[in-house]
Amino acid sequence: MTELPPVGIGTWENTDPEACANAVQTALEMGYRHVDTADIYGNEEHVGEGIERADVDRESFVLASKAHTQATGLTYDAVVETAEQSLDRLGVDALDLFYVHWPTGEYDAEETLPAFDELVADGLIREVGVSNFTPELVEEAMEILDAPLFANQVEMHPLLQQEELVAHAQAHDYYLVAYSPLARGDVFDVPEVSEVADKHGVSEAQVSLAWLRSKDNVVAIPKATSRAHIEDNYASLDLELDEEDVATIDEIEREDRHLDFDAAPWN
8 A cells, every 4th residue: 555755745836847847856856755736736747847857766756646626627537537637747657646636616426536446446546535625525435435545635734733634534544634734834933833943953844844743644745846945844854843842732722724715615
């Protein structure tokens, strides 16, 4: 079964061709082993270029993409077509992980999810994921899918701790993949995070990523484009928070969701 490393490279909003390709190449050659993209990001070709440039064996890392209702759609045929197009743009034979990006619009569990099973059976994808799903929607997906549900990708950081989703992922043994794990930079201005960062002599970014890593079944995919930020995020793997550090962050009472709209499944 596929395993997700504790920190991967996210590529959302990284649409500059050279910057995107360079970030992916830099991350892979630094040691990252999880690359996340999506058809709606409009950068799969650039991600593929970075993969091609990197002196890293394709089978050594997890490559993930997503099907979005606003891109090519989430009907059965649209999901299959999206996967095939993603493979072509990325220049690979198979995706290690393929997500339903949002359970909105054309998403219909009974029609959408069997397409993922077909893609697994045909060897075009290895694992099935969902994104932005509530526990109830995850359970519905698990009932319909023949393939095991591998991951649910959601916004998660010290200001949106997602306790219910973490508990659900742990109880049902799937990954919770944290996007925007630095709260789009807001963690740099959180006193509790800064306190822990000062204690260890590291950045707030490293503290946020180490805090996420302290939770069983949780991994993170911070977006970064510069070598300095890619390196700083990767260095979080060397940071071990103690119980007091984790408790300090756990006790943050703010709940700031950056990606929210009326049709989101939690509204």
